[in-house]
Amino acid sequence: MSSTPAPSASIATAAFTDAVGRRRTFAIISHPDAGKTTLTEKFLLYAGAVGEAGAVKSRRVARAARSDWMKLEQERGISVSSTVLHFAYGDWRFNLLDTPGHADFSEDTYRTLCAADAAVMVLDIAKGLEPQTLKLFQVCRDRGLPIVTFVNKCDRPGLPPLGLLDEITEQIGLQPVPITWPVADGSDFAGIVDRRTDELVRYDRTAHGARKGQEVVEPWATADPQGCPPDRWDAAKEELELLDMEERVLDQDAFLGGTQTPVFFGSALQNFGVRLLLEGFAELAPPPSASPVDEPADAGARPVAAPFAGQVFKVQANMNPRHRDRMAFLRVNSGTFERGMSATLARTGRTYQLKYAHQLFAADRNTVDLAVAGDIVGLVNAADLVPGDTLYTDDAVTFPPIPTFAPEKFVSVRTTDTKRYKQFRKGLVQLDEEGVIHVLRRPEFGDQEPILAGVGQLQFEVAEHRFEHEFGCPVRMQPLQWEVARRIDASAVDALRGQFKTMVVEDSQGNHMALFASSVALDKAERDHPDIAFEPLGTGLARRVAA
Incomplete structure (x- = not known):
C-alpha cells in the first residue's frame, strides 16, 4: 500500500498553504452498477496503491474489490458502507470518500458528502441519468459541490453522446462541457479525443489492462479510422465540429459555482480514459475551503488557516475484526491535526485526547502523525464521539449538524x-x-x-x-x-x-x-x-x- 508520508513537525505557514492546495477531498456518486467501485479501483491502480484491480463483476467473483472491506460487500459484490481511501498521484494528495450506490444506504452516502469538496458523477453510457444518480446529485447541489461527470462503459453500445449532454442539461440543469469525446462506441469504439489538445487517445483492446494504460496518442486531425466504420468516424468529426461551433468551453468559475460540469468519457473496466479523468479532476476540483459554522453565530465561516477544528461525519465499528475497535471518521476543516494533541469536544466542553489516529485505506490503516485541512483522519476507539461532533483547539467553534433521514x-x-x-x-x-x-x-x-x-x-x-x-x-x-x-x-x-x-x-x-x-x-x-x-x-x- 502506498501512503503519503506525514511531516514530523508542525507545518510552517507557506508549507501549510501548499499542502492544503494539493488536497482533493471528493466522493464518487452513481446509480448502482454504473461502475463507481471499478473506477475507484482504477484510480488506486494509477496511484500505485494496489497492484491489481479487483473489478466487481458478479456475486461469485473470486477477487473482491479492494475498496469494499465488509465481508458482506465482498460476498455480494456491492458497496454497502462508506470507506475512505487516501492516496497520492503526482503532487496531488487525494482523500476519496467511496460511498455505497444502493438507495437503501442514502443516509450513509449523504453524511459522507458532508466531508467532500467535490464529486465525480459516474453515468452508464447505455442508461444515462438514473434515479439514484439524480437523488445524489440533488444533495451535491444542496451542498454546493462542484461536479465532474464521467460517462462510463464507452466500449459497450450506448446512447448518442450528444443526447446524453442534452439529458444532463434537461434533467439536472447543468451545462455539460465535454473535455474528452468518444469516437464511436461498443465494438466500433476507437478511442477518445482530448478537446484541450486536439489529440486522439486510441483505444487498444490489447493494452487496456496495463497499469498506465499504454495509451497511443496521435493528432486527431491526421488520424485514420484503423477499423472504425467510416460513417461512425465521420460522425465523431461532425460532433466535435458542432461542439466547437457551439463554443462549449469550460469556465472555472461556472464549474465551481455549480452551473457547468466538465464531462469525460471512457471505460473504467478497461482502464481507458481514467488517467485523463484523474488528472483533469485534480486540476479542476477545488482545494479545501472555509467551512460554515453554527457557533459563534456571527462567525460566518472558519478559514482553513484557522487553528485546528474538525467534524466527525461517520462512526463505524469492527472495520477490522482483529481489532474489534470503533472508528470515528473526522474531516480536518481547519488548521493542522497532530497525533496526541488535546482538543475540545464542542458538544460537552470537555478536553479530548487524540492519541490514536490513522490514515485509512479501506480496512487497512497507517498511523498518521500530522494532517492538514481537507484530510480525513480515523480516530480509533474514540468513545463518546458521534456523527456531527466538532473538535477544536483555541477559538471555540461548532459546525452545523450532520443530516439525518426520517426512517421509512x-x-x-x-x-x-x-x-x-x-x-x-x-x-x-x-x-x-x-x-x-x-x-x-x-x-x-x-x-x-x-x-x-x-x-x-x-x-x-x-x-x-x-x-x-x-x-x-x-x-x-x-x-x-x-x-x-x-x-x-x-x-x-x-x-x-x-x-x-x-x-x-x-x-x-x-x-x-x-x-x-x-x-x-x-x-x-x-x-x-x-x-x-x-x-x-x-x-x-x-x-x-x-x-
Missing part, C-alpha cells in the same frame, strides 16, 4: 440465543452509535425486543449479518407496520398512548418519537392533538464556502 421501514429484533444477550446488547449500542440505523425502544419492552428503523430493507439485512458475524449473536427480525416517524416532546407521551395506529418510542438519548402506521394515522393524531408538535426527522446540509 421498521423491524423488531431479538436474539435467538439467550446466552448471547450480552453480545446482543453490545451490537445494539454499536449500531446506534454509528447512527445509520436508529435503535428505538418501547418503555414496556426495553432491550428485550427493540425496534430498528432505517431507510431501506438492505440496511436490516446488513444489520442481521453483522449481529451474527461481528457481534456473535444470531437474531430474528420481524417487519412492523409503521411507516411514518415524528419527533415529539416528552410532555406529549401520555396523551398519545392508545392513539389510533400509533406507538410511542424513545431513542438512547431519551428523545421521544411517535410511529404511525400511515400518513392517515398521523393526520388523525394532528387533528386530535392540535397542541402537540409533530416534528419531522432530518436536518439540512451546510454548504462549504469560498475562503
Whole structure:
C-alpha cells in the first residue's frame, strides 16, 4: 500500500498553504452498477496503491474489490458502507470518500458528502441519468459541490453522446462541457479525443489492462479510422465540429459555482480514459475551503488557516475484526491535526485526547502523525464521539449538524440465543452509535425486543449479518407496520398512548418519537392533538464556502 508520508513537525505557514492546495477531498456518486467501485479501483491502480484491480463483476467473483472491506460487500459484490481511501498521484494528495450506490444506504452516502469538496458523477453510457444518480446529485447541489461527470462503459453500445449532454442539461440543469469525446462506441469504439489538445487517445483492446494504460496518442486531425466504420468516424468529426461551433468551453468559475460540469468519457473496466479523468479532476476540483459554522453565530465561516477544528461525519465499528475497535471518521476543516494533541469536544466542553489516529485505506490503516485541512483522519476507539461532533483547539467553534433521514421501514429484533444477550446488547449500542440505523425502544419492552428503523430493507439485512458475524449473536427480525416517524416532546407521551395506529418510542438519548402506521394515522393524531408538535426527522446540509 502506498501512503503519503506525514511531516514530523508542525507545518510552517507557506508549507501549510501548499499542502492544503494539493488536497482533493471528493466522493464518487452513481446509480448502482454504473461502475463507481471499478473506477475507484482504477484510480488506486494509477496511484500505485494496489497492484491489481479487483473489478466487481458478479456475486461469485473470486477477487473482491479492494475498496469494499465488509465481508458482506465482498460476498455480494456491492458497496454497502462508506470507506475512505487516501492516496497520492503526482503532487496531488487525494482523500476519496467511496460511498455505497444502493438507495437503501442514502443516509450513509449523504453524511459522507458532508466531508467532500467535490464529486465525480459516474453515468452508464447505455442508461444515462438514473434515479439514484439524480437523488445524489440533488444533495451535491444542496451542498454546493462542484461536479465532474464521467460517462462510463464507452466500449459497450450506448446512447448518442450528444443526447446524453442534452439529458444532463434537461434533467439536472447543468451545462455539460465535454473535455474528452468518444469516437464511436461498443465494438466500433476507437478511442477518445482530448478537446484541450486536439489529440486522439486510441483505444487498444490489447493494452487496456496495463497499469498506465499504454495509451497511443496521435493528432486527431491526421488520424485514420484503423477499423472504425467510416460513417461512425465521420460522425465523431461532425460532433466535435458542432461542439466547437457551439463554443462549449469550460469556465472555472461556472464549474465551481455549480452551473457547468466538465464531462469525460471512457471505460473504467478497461482502464481507458481514467488517467485523463484523474488528472483533469485534480486540476479542476477545488482545494479545501472555509467551512460554515453554527457557533459563534456571527462567525460566518472558519478559514482553513484557522487553528485546528474538525467534524466527525461517520462512526463505524469492527472495520477490522482483529481489532474489534470503533472508528470515528473526522474531516480536518481547519488548521493542522497532530497525533496526541488535546482538543475540545464542542458538544460537552470537555478536553479530548487524540492519541490514536490513522490514515485509512479501506480496512487497512497507517498511523498518521500530522494532517492538514481537507484530510480525513480515523480516530480509533474514540468513545463518546458521534456523527456531527466538532473538535477544536483555541477559538471555540461548532459546525452545523450532520443530516439525518426520517426512517421509512421498521423491524423488531431479538436474539435467538439467550446466552448471547450480552453480545446482543453490545451490537445494539454499536449500531446506534454509528447512527445509520436508529435503535428505538418501547418503555414496556426495553432491550428485550427493540425496534430498528432505517431507510431501506438492505440496511436490516446488513444489520442481521453483522449481529451474527461481528457481534456473535444470531437474531430474528420481524417487519412492523409503521411507516411514518415524528419527533415529539416528552410532555406529549401520555396523551398519545392508545392513539389510533400509533406507538410511542424513545431513542438512547431519551428523545421521544411517535410511529404511525400511515400518513392517515398521523393526520388523525394532528387533528386530535392540535397542541402537540409533530416534528419531522432530518436536518439540512451546510454548504462549504469560498475562503
